[in-house]
Amino acid sequence: MDIAKRIETLRALLNQYNHEYYVLNQSTVDDATYDQLMNELIELEKNHPQYFSPYSPSQRVGGAVQSSFKKIKHTRMMLSLANAYSQADVQAFDQRIQDLLSIHQPMAYVCELKIDGLAISIEYRNGVMVYAATRGDGEIGEDVTANIKTIKSIPLTIPDQRTIEVRGEVYMTRKVFQSLNAQRIANGEPLLANPRNAAAGSIRQLDSTITANRQLDAFLYYVVNADELGIKSHQEALGFLKILGFKINPETKTVQGIDRVWAFIQTFESKRASLDYDTDGIVIKVNALSDHPRLGYTAKTPRWAIAYKYPPELVETTLENVIFTVGRTGKITPNAVLKPVRVSGSMIARATLHNEDFMLLKNLYLGDQVLIRKAGEVIPEVVQVVSHKRLANAIKVTMIQECPACHQPLIKIEAMHYCQNPSCPARHVESVIHFASKIAMDMKGLGDKIIQDLFELGFIQSSADLYALKDKREALLQIDGYSDKSVDLILDAIEKSKQRSLEKLIVGLGIKEIGEKTAKQLAKRFLNLQALSQATYQDLMALEDTGPVVAQAILDYFQQPIHQTLIDRLIAFGVNTRYLGPVASQTSFFSGKTIVITGSFANYARESLTEILENLGAKVTGSVSKNTHFLVYGTDAGSKLVKAQTLGVSLIDESRLLAILASEKV
Secondary structure, three states: OOHHHHHHHHHHHHHHHHHHHHOOOOOOOOHHHHHHHHHHHHHHHHHOHHHOOOOOHHHHHOOOEOOOOOEEEOOOOOOOOOEEOOHHHHHHHHHHHHHHHOOOOOOEEEEEEEEOOEEEEEEEEOOEEEEEEEOOOOOEEEEOHHHHOOOOOOOOEOOOOOOEEEEEEEEOOHHHHHHHHHHHHHOOOOOOOOHHHHHHHHHOOOEHHHHHHOOOEEEEEEEOOHHHHOOOEHHHHHHHHHHHOOOOOOOOEEEEOHHHHHHHHHHHHHHHHHOOOOEEEEEEEEOEOOHHHHHOEOOOOEOOEEEEEOOOOOEEEEEEEEEEEEOOOOEEEEEEEEEEEEEOOEEEEEEEOOOHHHHHHHOOEOOOEEEEEEEOOOEEEEEEEOHHHOOOOOOEOOOOOEOOOOOOEEEEEOOEEEEOOOOOHHHHHHHHHHHOOOOOOOOOOOOHHHHHHHHHOOOOOOHHHHHHHHHHHHHHHOOOOOOHHHHHHHHHHHHHHHHOOHHHHHHHHOOOOOOHHHHHHHHHHHOEHHHHHOOOHHHHHOOOOOOHHHHHHHHHHHHOHHHHHHHHHHHHOOOOOEOOOOOOOOOOOOOOOEEEEEOEOOOOOHHHHHHHHHHOOOEEEOOOOOOOOEEEEOEOOOHHHHHHHHHOOEEEEHHHHHHHHHHOOO
């Protein structure tokens, strides 16, 4: 037998059967025959490793284990879509399109179901998959190639040798989701929240075997470089994807005129509940690709597409209790404890009640039947009480007057109640959770539940105690559910966090009123934590965008002995307290200048350009005024460019900007 030929034959057959089953939803071979052929291929590849191929169908079972995901810079930004919530919004979108194109006749639009999953981008070169990446921040995503290869509806090779980048949505069917949760119940494991989160979590598994077992699927909906491939319309691009072997959503439809778009939207409002995958709206795209560059982009969204979002699902359930939680700043938040109910794909048992005023507005009583929804399809909220179902002896919900954790009196500041006790144990737990979070010290693997466990078991009492855990490794391993691998991952993340830049530490300290932007401004100005802690009120007020409330909050924080002790301990453990980023230039062309950025840029994302200019000493603002020194503009600059010209503001286009940055050696 010619081994090489047999291996190629088996691969071709298995690829064909995969495409038939996972893309075309039909099969010409039974499971037993498929398994027999796959086992034969695996055995031949094992005994003849010289014929190994990473694109063999045998490689879809997973097995690659990574310590972390590499970063990938997208060749073109992965933008989000602007949203529409009503027929008027959809009609306004159509009117803007016609006005921008100076066309006053029915437009051709492609209507697609908005799949509730995880966006991915895949590049093929010479007919083979090169990489697959998540959206990330739109400019830089994570390399999830090993995991995407486990999805059998996504081809590892395509019949086209050109460089082709495609985008789509990875999702989990409702049937698979229910099956996985049934298995997790049997194993005593926590349930997956909903198909969307399950799909996203599966793609971000470091062990691709786990991803393979999650049985993910994907619809592809966009050819990034369609213009380079001679494709003239979005409808044609979808057909091209189908020819290449990708799975395209069968419910997609091209229509003429916005009235037919609305008819499509109405058709699926009820029909989407019968689908085996979650959707939360309809994406509307201008069909003619030649119109896309003419319509252009805003800073974050294309002007040639929009996403209509269906109204959030309203579900009735029982208000069983109200509990009050304490945040890291002492803020008290009332939370509704609900009889668990499924809302928009998730089981909901809690919903925030925000504050006392909100509770009074809703006129809540324990035992009430309430209507809840997920605001923006994400955050559970109580919409209203079904008042005619109220029990005769119901007890009215009222605001507490003392902290539920330390029992100290609360004070009310504007609409919120606060616990002022700096030694409150609940505040300490929330402070450590915040300290370890991604926006602060980024201690991967150290989730809220683990931190709560460490508090309750006496391992930690403050953020500084996290750095002492390395000496308690053996004790940690005695905790039920903690393995060598999980403990070592946590300890390694804690150790790595010592090298975070000062602005991340400032965020982690949880100073009231200080967010990421202000923390970075403080870090750049004072350069080290000691200088910041010794800053006077006048020093702080001299900073741009720092008012009396922020300045006083910083002074108050550093004057408290409990915070001074925390900082001393962090320094003793070797936590970096210096700013490690680029320092704003005092001599550059942009130093001390107020700049507004508008339009789209071929060489920069807006966020990156903002950071570059700020590092050169500029103050970047959002609106044009007589105090603006320069307007930096790209294509589709719009009204800001007009206003700048009216006010006589100096203009810098992208070509001049590149020349200036080159002279600055940026």
